[in-house]
Amino acid sequence: MSQKSTALNAISLPLNQVNLIEASAGTGKTYTIGSIYLRLLLQAGENCFSRPLNVEEILVVTFTEMATEDLKRKIRERLTAAILVFSEYYEKQDKAIFTGEHQFLAELLPYLEDIPTTLRRLKLAEQNLDLASIYTIHGFCRRMLMQHAFNSGVHFNLKLLKDQSDLLKQFANEFWREHFYDLPFHLAAFISKELKSPEDVLNDLGSNIGNDFSIKLDKPGLLEMSLKEFLQKDITKNAKVIEKIKDIWLESAAKIRDLFDEEVVKKDESCLNGRSYSSKTILSFVDEVTSWAKNRADITLNETLVKKFTQSALDNAIKADFKKKGVRITHPAFEEIEALIEEIQPSDLFKKIILYHYRQGIQKKLLEYKANHPEKSFDDLLRLLKEALHGEGGEQLAELIRFQYPFAMIDEFQDTDALQYQIFSKIYHNKNVSGNVGFMMIGDPKQAIYRFRGADIFTYLKAAKEANERFNLGTNYRSSQPLVDGVNRL
Template sequence: MAVRVQQGIVSQDPMALYIQAILKKNTVNVEGAYERLRSSLDSFDQAPISTIHSFCYSVLTRFPFETGHVLTAQIIPDVEVVLNSLAEDFWRSYISQQHSYVVAAAIELELTPQRLVQFWKRVLSQHGLKMEHELSKEVAEQQIKEALGKLKVLEREWVRILEDLYKWFEQNKNFLKKEWGDGEKISLIFDIVGRAVMGEAFTPQAIKLLAELRPEKIVGAVDKRFKAKTTPVPESLKFVQYVVESQYQLGRGLYIISLAYLKERLPEFKERSGILVYDDLLLRVAEALEGDRGKDLIRQLRGIYKAALVDEFQDTDPLQYEVLKRIFEPAKGSLERYLILIGDPKQSIYSFRGADVFTYLKAAKQVSKVFTLTRNWRSTPDLLRAINTLFGTHSNPFVFPEIGYLPIFAGDPGSKRRLVISGSGEEPGLEIWFYKGEDEKPLTKSEARARIYEHVASEVTRLLNSGASIDHTPISAGHIAILVRENQQAKRMQKVLSRYNVPSVLHTTESVFSYT
């Protein structure tokens, strides 16, 4: 292209036409423009390509004085390794040392070390998240104290509660047998209260059973079927509500206290072990940019980097955007620096990692210019027309008004690439399958998945055996791609294809050693 520009050769290449139009419009010296293009082409491969985390790592290691980075720190890719150790320690050093009611609540609410790790990861992905006062450790400890107080008050009433329950069950045993079966559940309830009389704490299984005995559930069932045949629910049965509410109050307090524990222990653990996780790289650069040496650091970075192109920007979180903006955002009207953000909010898929589509929407309002790509060079005109019809008929297809839908046009509208089946002509650009159960009832997820696997495998087999072709080339299994959301779905799909004798290759991010 640079040679064509230099020699003035007219080309029908859209990019060449674009560049030639710019040169003509601005009366730029063609020879000088050629040299710039040639120089850019020669140095193109020298442009650093990195993730935001590796970019931050290079900033820390290149400017340890300005950032306060310890060069001997070991970088580990996943914070989960650290969190697993802390979660086990939290259980061992805190939860297991609490009153048996607290331990039972933790088990009932499945506050296992594994669940804690997932909860903590979610919180850590939200950079800059601050705890409100009502979520403080002190408030949580007070809530746990109050919940334990309620349960201990009940301890003095167990004998009376047991007597009232026995009397009420005897009066309504016919109703209860129909509602709860052969009386096994009733026996379990008496066993629970009897153990409480003896001073034992509620087990997680006991709490689940007691939840079914809440007065409003019993009254609801009585009113519906046996209102005239039953006596009123005894007042003492309200103890069930106290137990269930107290257990959830205990669990909520534990979650909050676990956050306070994490906030205190995670930095200590990492400092003692001499390790950093990926998000630490980002946080430390952000802190350095805001610190006393921040202006000097920004000046030096701008001396190295003149522009940043951020691909898949829709998967950026607020902190990442702030770091990029502090370093690269040009002054108004300035051409010294460029921050080019490339993305599509409709493709935002990493919210579980902290990605925030609102970061994209905020940036779209702040940038000086917005360009929209409306030509698609990868898909057939038929498919693009179908997609335009699907999304273009809805006034707000992506919930948020800021994320609109603009029609997409084929880069090559005259493309003859078509899927053609011998004897039946061209296949439609897009086909949607609907599934219904027997008697028009909706399918369960597992039923729908099983039916989809079979349908897809059957359709692939049909295409392979139909004499179908693309550009007069007979299609083979290698022409067909099946997209899924999860690795497990891909494995299941591959098994079904194998049953249909269709060869397939699995493309996944998992290690080959994870397969059996």
């Protein structure tokens, strides 16, 4: 496997292998795709394909419907232009017509059987271009699942769900009923405060609920427990500690209020930093914590208590000149409460763990539903084809797809994720692939870092390593050196 990238020559590019073409914006990527397309139709150029292909046998995968239509339009333009130029050449036998953007056609001439045959193939391709196999990744997966339903194990009458929000809402409500309705009061109150409702849970989980999800914990054993066990054991343990904190506070609440009341009277002479404990707010902080302590249903830790009424928080808030004199505001309750706070797991960690189980539960319900119903989402299409290709009978399915599409190109390959690459790698690049098969990955390595677009830099690097050869398009036709210098200077 070659790691070195060489300049691409569209006329000699080997077509019977796996290639990675690295092409930045403006370097003629779409033009190159069109050139490869012409070579495949005409079986022309060096290292050409073993036989001429028709438009239905050349698979081109892009990532949006708009890109798909744009690519079809540009390939049609190349076909039309080639027909006009070759027709004129056949009449005049003058190579002078192969100028500018038609130079590539002149390079094809020595490899063509004869011009009438060339024109016949090009016109047939132009007439059938509406049947061309140019799809989005999801469109390709859907087509394969339906055409090879027996091998892929999906419903023949597969229905594409563009919006599965109703299903998600149904399963979120079911999970809430199944896991939270029979909880003890203190746990139900915790769930109500932290999660609020099934609708809020769906908002927290986000739109990619069907994707794999994991969280990193200092104590991974917390995820190994069932949700019921976790709620009854860890959250109840937390609740008991918080209940003890509340008891300590309420026992001393009157004295604590008197303690800070004295600081309010002192105002400017108070030893406490006024930004953290102003005379206008300090007593309201005390009253807030007292109100929280009296509410036995609230088993979450009060933030004001943590930030204002632990001994370390108060020590840090002493003004510098008072600190030098050794002045402190102390009460046994502050140290006792601080020690107990150290034993408590934060409620946001508990919420993450509950959401993790919630997500797993909804995913399971979705998978079970879709396994027994024809409805599938966009993400399901990729997952199902990948599972079919890597499961029992996967080799046969891959062979059927290769027979249908002996040559494939992926445009914007830098936006390919691991799942998508596993699909095409299984079809076009595994030890069982033999015979006349070609696979081109075309993308911009500089854009492979954009995770928000679905790109996965590690998938790109893996594909680059596994390709038979790497080529690059080094000339930028969309810019010029003075423009680049000007932008850099600016």
